[in-house]
Amino acid sequence: MTELTAADLRTIFQAIGDAIEADKSRLSELDGVIGDADHGVTMSIGFTAVNEALAKLDASADPTTVFNTAAKSFLNAVGASSGPLYGTAFMRAGAAVKGKPTVDRDALADCIQAMAKGMQDRGKAERGEKTMMDAWLPAADAAQEAKARGDDAVACLEAAVAAAEAGAEATKAMLATKGRASRLGERAIGHMDPGAASAVTILKAITAAVRGL
Amino acid sequence: MTELTAADLRTIFQAIGDAIEADKSRLSELDGVIGDADHGVTMSIGFTAVNEALAKLDASADPTTVFNTAAKSFLNAVGASSGPLYGTAFMRAGAAVKGKPTVDRDALADCIQAMAKGMQDRGKAERGEKTMMDAWLPAADAAQEAKARGDDAVACLEAAVAAAEAGAEATKAMLATKGRASRLGERAIGHMDPGAASAVTILKAITAAVRGL
Amino acid sequence: MKTKKLINDPKVIIEEMLEGIVAAHPKHVRQVEGAPRAVVALNGPRKGKVGLVIGGGSGHEPTFVGFVGKGLADACPIGNVFASPPPDPIYECAKAASGGAGVLFMYGNYAGDVMNFDMAAEMAGMDEIEVRTVLTTDDIASAPLDQKEKRRGVAGNFFIFKIAGAACDTMKPLDECERLARKANAHTYTMGVCLSPCSLPQTQKYSFELGPDEMEIGMGIHGEPGVAKGPIQTADAVTDAIMDKILGEMKPNKGDKVAVLVNSLGATPLMELYLLNRRVKQRLDQVGVSIHQTWVGNYCTSLEMAGASITLLHLDDELTGLLDHPCDCAMFRAG
Amino acid sequence: MKTKKLINDPKVIIEEMLEGIVAAHPKHVRQVEGAPRAVVALNGPRKGKVGLVIGGGSGHEPTFVGFVGKGLADACPIGNVFASPPPDPIYECAKAASGGAGVLFMYGNYAGDVMNFDMAAEMAGMDEIEVRTVLTTDDIASAPLDQKEKRRGVAGNFFIFKIAGAACDTMKPLDECERLARKANAHTYTMGVCLSPCSLPQTQKYSFELGPDEMEIGMGIHGEPGVAKGPIQTADAVTDAIMDKILGEMKPNKGDKVAVLVNSLGATPLMELYLLNRRVKQRLDQVGVSIHQTWVGNYCTSLEMAGASITLLHLDDELTGLLDHPCDCAMFRAG
C-alpha cells in the first residue's frame, strides 16, 4: 500500500464491521462483568450502520466524506457511550485528512492520533481510568513514534496494535473512574475494559485490511 | 382398639397432619403436572390449622365437637377446592357420630362413608372424573363391605386403604372432567390426581394410628 | 435449587402482603375488623347500591384486590396463593358490600372458588342479603366454544369487573347489574402463552416444566397446563395465533370497536408487551376494527411467570359507556 | 441456552416497540415526523412553558417514555436497549418541547447519556433554545456521600421527573424549574437489590451471573454490578438494609413526611413488593415519619430482571404541592 483511497477506506470499514461482528459476544460478555453487557451489541449496531451508509455513498466521495459519513451514521445508530466517542473520533479523522484525495502513511498515523484526541476531548478520560482511552492513547503514540522512525503504514499500524493490546491488558489491573464501571471500586479489578478490548479488535482489523490492500 | 375416644380422634388428626407434612412435596408436584402445584401446600396448611385448633379444644369435647372443629378450621385456613370438600366431610363425620361419646367399629366405617358422601354433595363429582372421589368413594364402599363381613376396625380401614390406592392408581388413566385438570383433555392422562393421592395418604395415616392405639 | 423470592415466613405471607397493601393504599382500602382477609373499599359501598364482591386466590395481583375502590369492586376476600378464599371472608365481604340492593359475586370459574363462594352466598342469604353470581369464563383456550361455561376466568376479569363495577356504581338495580356483568363476560376473549413457570412461596420450586425452547400455549393463570406445548415463536406469530383464535370467535364486523388488554403474566417486560400490541393493532386495522382504548401492563399475573395474554372486549355503546365510567382503586385508576 | 423472549427481529425492536406504544396511547404521545425516535406529548408543550425532556436507554419501561404527558415530561428521545439516545432525537425533542421559555434536560447520570445530551444541548443552543441540564443521582449505593455527583440515576427518576414536570406545567420560569428539579434530586434516595439477571434482546444471554442463593445489593438498573454479592435474605432483612442506608443519609426528623416508591426491576411480583412496603411502613413508623403517598409496582425496570428497589422522597411543602400536581401520561396518571 502506498496511499489509501476513499474506496480503500470503505474496505477498511467493512473489515472493522466484520471483525466486530465476529467478536461481539465476547465484547458483550466483557461488558456484562463490569458494565451493562451491551458493548458488543452497540459496536455491531454502529458498524452495521456505518457500512450501510457508506454503501449508499457516491463513488466519488473523498476520504473526509467517508469519515464524516461514518461518524454520523455510527453516532445516530448507537448513542450510548461509544456513539459520541467514535462519532467524534471519525469526525476528527475526517478533519485530519480534509482536502486530501488519499490518505498516505503520515496521514494514517495522524488520523489515529486525531481519533484518540477526539475521543479524549469528548469523554474527558485520562489514561489509567479503565476505558478505551487506555488502548487508543498508547496506540496513537505508538503510531506516531513508528511514523517518526520512518516505518511504513503497516508497521505503524502494527505498532499501534501492540500498544493497544498492552493497554487493554493493563486495564485489567485498573480501578475504573469513568463510565459504568466507575461505581464498582475494587470489584472491577481483574477484568478487561470492553471498550479497550474493542479498540484492539478495530485496530487489528484495520491493520489486516491495510496489509491486504 | 375397641372404641375411639375424642382423644384418640385428636391423635389420629395429628397422625394425618404428620403424614401430609411428610408427603407435601410429592402432592404439590403431582398437582404441578395437571393443576396449580399447591395441593400439598394446601393440605399442609389445612391440617396444621386443624391440629392447632384441636390443641386449643377443651379436654371434655366429644367426637362431634372434634370433627366440627376440624371442619371449620380446615375450611377457613384453606379455601381452595380441598377446603369445602374436607370441611364438609368432617362436618358430616361429626353428624354421623352425633351424641356418641366414642366411635366404635361400625361408626368408624359410617364416618368414612359420611365423609365421602359429604364431599360428593359438595363437589358433585362422580367416579371416573379424576378427583379425590375416585379414592374416597371406593374406600367408603370397601369399609362398608368389611364392616358387613364383620371385620374389625383396623381391617375395615385396611380395606378402605386398598380400595383408595386402587382408585388413585386408576385416576392415571382417566380424563378429568372436574377441577382444574378438566381443561387438559388428553394431556391429563398418565398422571395421578393429587386429591386422590392425598386421600390415600390420609387413609393410611388413619389406619396406622388406629392400629397403634 | 430453590427459586429466589423476597419473602419472610411463607406461613404468614398473605397477612404480610395485606399489611403492605393497606399501608400503601390507606385511602382506598381497609380490612374488615376481625376479618383481616376481607378487604373493603373506603368509598365504595353505599345505601341502595348493588355491592360488587370480586375475589379469588392470591398471586395474581393487581387482580383481585387491586381493583377494589370507588367505581369498581366494593370488597374482595383474599385467598391463599392460587387458592379460593374460604367462605368466611367472602361472607364478610358480602356484608360489607351490601347496601340493601343485593350483592354481585364475580370470580373466575374454578371448582374451588365456586364451592367457597356458593357456601358464602348461602350464609349471606341467611342474613337476607340477595346474592347473584356471575362467573368469568374469558379464557377461550380453556374449553371449546360449545363448552363455553367450562372455561376459566383469566385476565379478561379486568374488563368484566370494570363493566360490572360501573353498572353497580351508577346505581342500577341488581337484575341490570347481573345482566351487564354477564354481557361483559360474553363479550370478552382472552388467550395467553407462558414462557417460563412460576413457583409458590411455600415450595420455591417451579410449578411445572418447560423445555429451554418451549412455550405453553393457552396457559392458565395458576400454572395449569394449556392447550399445547410448542417451540417459542416470534412476538408476531404468537400474536397472530391468539388473534386468529379470538377474532374467529368474536367475528367482528367492519367498523366495530374493541378495548384491548395486553397483559404480562409477571416477568414479561413492557417492551415485549408493546411488541404484541403493535401486532394486535395491525390485525385489528386489517379487519377494520377500531380500538377504543388499550391497556398494557401487569393486570392479571401468575407470580413471576413469564408470558403474556391478549384480551379483546367487543364493545357496543352500552359497554363503552360503562368502560369509560371513572374508577379509583387501590392499584388502578380510569376515567 | 437462549433466554426466552416474545420478540421479532431484535434489529428493529425499538421501532416496533414504539409502534406498539403509539398504538396503545394515541391520545398521549406521538412520534416526531421524520424522527421516530423522538416521542412527544400531545398535550404537553405550549408557549411560555419550560419544556421538559427526559430520556435514556430503552428497557426500563415505563421509564422514560411512559412518563410523557401533560403535567410531566413533554418529550422523550428513545435510545437502544440500555444505551443513551444519540444527539439527533434528543435535539428533535428539545425543539418539540420548546415553548420559548427554555428546555430542561433530565436524565440519569451515565457517561453515555451525558455525552449525547450535551451534544444535543449544543445543537439546541445554535437554535437559540436555552437548555439546562439536571442529572438524576438518586442511587445511594452507587457512590459514597462525598461523591454524590458520581451517583447513578435509577427508580427515583420517577419522583424527580414528576416534581420537575409539575414545576414546568405550572409555568414557572426556567431558573425555578431547574432549582426545583435539583432540589427533588437532592431529596430522593434509592437503593435496590437484584435476585436474577436480565438479558438483552440481541444476545438472549444473561448479562451477568448470580449464584443460586445469591443476590446483588446495590444493583444498577442496567445490570451493572452493585456494592456486593451476598446470600439471599428475607424481605424484612433486605428492606432493613436499604432503609438503614436511606434513613442514615436522609436523617429525617420526627414528624417529617416522605413519599415512597417500591419498585420492581421487572420480574418481581407485587406480592413481594408489598412485603417490602410493609416493612418500609414499619420502619418509618418507628422514626415517626409519615407517608404522604406510596407507589408500588413496575416504575423503573431492567427488562426481566428480578429484584426491587425502594425510594424515599423527603418532602417539604413545596415538593408536596408539586408531587400532588396532576399528570396524565402514556403509562402513568396522578392527581
Ligand SMILES: Nc1ncnc2c1ncn2[C@@H]1O[C@H](COP(=O)(O)OP(=O)(O)O)[C@@H](O)[C@H]1O
Ligand atoms: N468518558 C469516557 N471516555 C472514554 N471511554 C469511555 C468513557 N466512558 C465509557 N467509556 C468506554 O465505553 C465503554 C462502554 O461502551 P458501551 O458499552 O458501548 O456504552 P455504555 O456504557 O453506554 O453501555 C467502556 O468500556 C469504556 O471503555
Ligand SMILES: Nc1ncnc2c1ncn2[C@@H]1O[C@H](COP(=O)(O)OP(=O)(O)O)[C@@H](O)[C@H]1O
Ligand atoms: N368437584 C370436585 N369434587 C371432588 N374433588 C375435586 C373437585 N374439584 C377438584 N377436586 C379435587 O381437588 C384436588 C385439587 O385440590 P387443591 O389443589 O387443594 O385445590 P385447587 O384446585 O383449588 O388448587 C384435585 O386433585 C381433585 O382431586
Ligand SMILES: [Mg+2]
Ligand atoms: Mg455497555
Ligand SMILES: [Mg+2]
Ligand atoms: Mg391445586
Ligand SMILES: [Mg+2]
Ligand atoms: Mg390452588
Ligand SMILES: [Mg+2]
Ligand atoms: Mg449501554
